[in-house]
Amino acid sequence: MAMTTTSKKQIKFGFDFTSVPDLVACIQQLNNWGYSYACIPLVHAKLKPDATTLDRSALVSRADVILQAETWNRVVVKLSEHLNLDLADSSARDRDAELFRQEVSYASYLNVFAIMFQLPLNGCMPNLARLVNVALHENMFINFYVRVPMTCGGRGDNNGICDSDDNSSGTTDTWKLWSAFSAACDYHRSVCLALELSVDLPDQQELDRWLGEPIKAVIAPTSIFLTNKAGFPVLSRPHQMFINKLFDLDACIFISGEPNQNVKPYFEYLSFIHDSNKSDKLYSYSYGYEDLLQVPLQPLINDLDNNVYAVFEQDPIKYQQYEKAITKALTDKVKSGSTEVLTVCVVGAGRGPLVNASLNAADKSKVAVKVYAIEKNENALHVLNYNNENYWHNLVTVVGADMRTWEFEEKCDILVSELLGSFGDNELSPECLDGAQKLLKKDGVCIPSSYTSYLSPLQSQTLFSNMKMFKSNTPMEYLHENAEQIYVVNMRNMYIISPAQPLFTFNHPRSDLERNNNRYTTLTFDIQQDCILHGFAGYFQCSLIQGYKY
Numbered sequence: 001m002a003m004t005t006t007s008k009k010q011i012k013f014g015f016d017f018t019s020v021p022d023l024v025a026c027i028q029q030l031n032n033w034g035y036s037y038a039c040i041p042l043v044h045a046k047l048k049p050d051a052t053t054l055d056r057s058a059l060v061s062r063a064d065v066i067l068q069a070e071t072w073n074r075v076v077v078k079l080s081e082h083l084n085l086d087l088a089d090s091s092a093r094d095r096d097a098e099l100f101r102q103e104v105s106y107a108s109y110l111n112v113f114a115i116m117f118q119l120p121l122n123g124c125m126p127n128l129a130r131l132v133n134v135a136l137h138e139n140m141f142i143n144f145y146v147r148v149p150m151t152c153g154g155r156g157d158n159n160g161i162c163d164s165d166d167n168s169s170g171t172t173d174t175w176k177l178w179s180a181f182s183a184a185c186d187y188h189r190s191v192c193l194a195l196e197l198s199v200d201l202p203d204q205q206e207l208d209r210w211l212g213e214p215i216k217a218v219i220a221p222t223s224i225f226l227t228n229k230a231g232f233p234v235l236s237r238p239h240q241m242f243i244n245k246l247f248d249l250d251a252c253i254f255i256s257g258e259p260n261q262n263v264k265p266y267f268e269y270l271s272f273i274h275d276s277n278k279s280d281k282l283y284s285y286s287y288g289y290e291d292l293l294q295v296p297l298q299p300l301i302n303d304l305d306n307n308v309y310a311v312f313e314q315d316p317i318k319y320q321q322y323e324k325a326i327t328k329a330l331t332d333k334v335k336s337g338s339t340e341v342l343t344v345c346v347v348g349a350g351r352g353p354l355v356n357a358s359l360n361a362a363d364k365s366k367v368a369v370k371v372y373a374i375e376k377n378e379n380a381l382h383v384l385n386y387n388n389e390n391y392w393h394n395l396v397t398v399v400g401a402d403m404r405t406w407e408f409e410e411k412c413d414i415l416v417s418e419l420l421g422s423f424g425d426n427e428l429s430p431e432c433l434d435g436a437q438k439l440l441k442k443d444g445v446c447i448p449s450s451y452t453s454y455l456s457p458l459q460s461q462t463l464f465s466n467m468k469m470f471k472s473n474t475p476m477e478y479l480h481e482n483a484e485q486i487y488v489v490n491m492r493n494m495y496i497i498s499p500a501q502p503l504f505t506f507n508h509p510r511s512d513l514e515r516n517n518n519r520y521t522t523l524t525f526d527i528q529q530d531c532i533l534h535g536f537a538g539y540f541q542c543s544l545i546q547g548y549k550y
């Protein structure tokens, strides 16, 4: 595929042809412009829109052999616009249903990239949804792109289409129409959104809400572009900002306009704004893992392997912050009059990055320390012993034990750990540290000293579909089990419905060790607009030592 390659990711570009008298010439033109994908009507222009014949063998599309199979894989075909599957007249409805079946069947035979159709803006679509479900049931490899204008006046020149006589729902909110349709298709992962951008963008909230939808294609009409002084197409600032967010979703961007105009500059301009968008280091690090659900680790029950430790150790920020926090704790102790050798216990030491941080901190603060590394994973102990001999000059005491039950004659001044899950306490840090607190002197310091989990309501059809399919290919089979599970995920295709609120806070050391760690609370969120609650997004904030957060 001829796609734009940048250090960040590839963008897919295409052109949306309104009619294609000569398909080979059209694909040639596409290549000349540097676009990769073609969006074309499936049915040849020779077939008049009002044709009623069911025998379209000579008319449907073109013989598939005129294009190579891999070229068809880069084609999105548009179903006939005149099909109306929800007509009251049953014979006309049945005729259109048969034409729909034929077109979908032929598109599926061609192995096209996707099948596109317009969502009826009168809100009348139950039979369309039924036929889409039937088609998906019969052919699991097809993808439907449902073309929806982001605002009601956004579909080409058909301004005010929602006000037409057959407007049965009376709604002008195209998001609601899409949402109802997608629910009628049970949020099937092969029913995706082709969002048509409008000249006037809706307000920020509505824009953000679209980002929670499975947008796989974006139709950018040439009419949304402005012309700069040099005569080249440019986008307004709000359009630029929105399209940059769409690039992140990996959607294919289709320019739509007159094919006889020079459309190459549109593609060049969009590539330019994509490349000038400042690159996000973390994003490129996690590229390919967006919206991928993973079950959180349970390092207390399961012993981690070396790959997992290696991933932890790549964190560019965390260990620097720990080193700073341990340095502060050591200097604070010395300032407060302590002259003896200070004892640092690293509990859950893994392969030793926090031991390194402790030794570095001792060097920096010029405080004499005695370091203990406590780890219950017997395999990680080999690495700790190796590091001790080869790098730590045998200055560290390596202990194979569970921190909750280890008997320690002395007490330590500083208890260092990193037992936090993505939601704070979900890897049982509070329970482990409560058990380890007996290792700490009365005036000892815990690093981290506290952490708080945060929660916000979330709309994301993509995450919801991924959740449904997590344990099986049959969405219903494990639905409830899957829905009760928490996941670690790098979220991209989502909309945060309301800002996050703090949930549970844990402090260390605790004065009320007799209290268990069960927590229950209720949060109330202020919701500004209609949306679908698919789940909750959680994260945590941690204070290593007062004044330090990561």
Ligand SMILES: C[S@@+](CC[C@H](N)C(=O)[O-])C[C@H]1O[C@@H](n2cnc3c(N)ncnc32)[C@H](O)[C@@H]1O
Pocket: 299, 300, 303, 304, 309, 312, 313, 347, 348, 349, 350, 351, 352, 353, 354, 374, 375, 376, 377, 380, 401, 402, 403, 404, 417, 418, 419, 420, 432
């Ligand atoms: C999230 S890992 C962090 C490892 C290391 N500190 C790092 O930053 O790479 C947590 C470690 O704590 C260990 N661990 C968990 N619970 C423990 C317990 N109760 N006693 C001792 N070690 C424990 C696990 O085996 C694992 O090595």
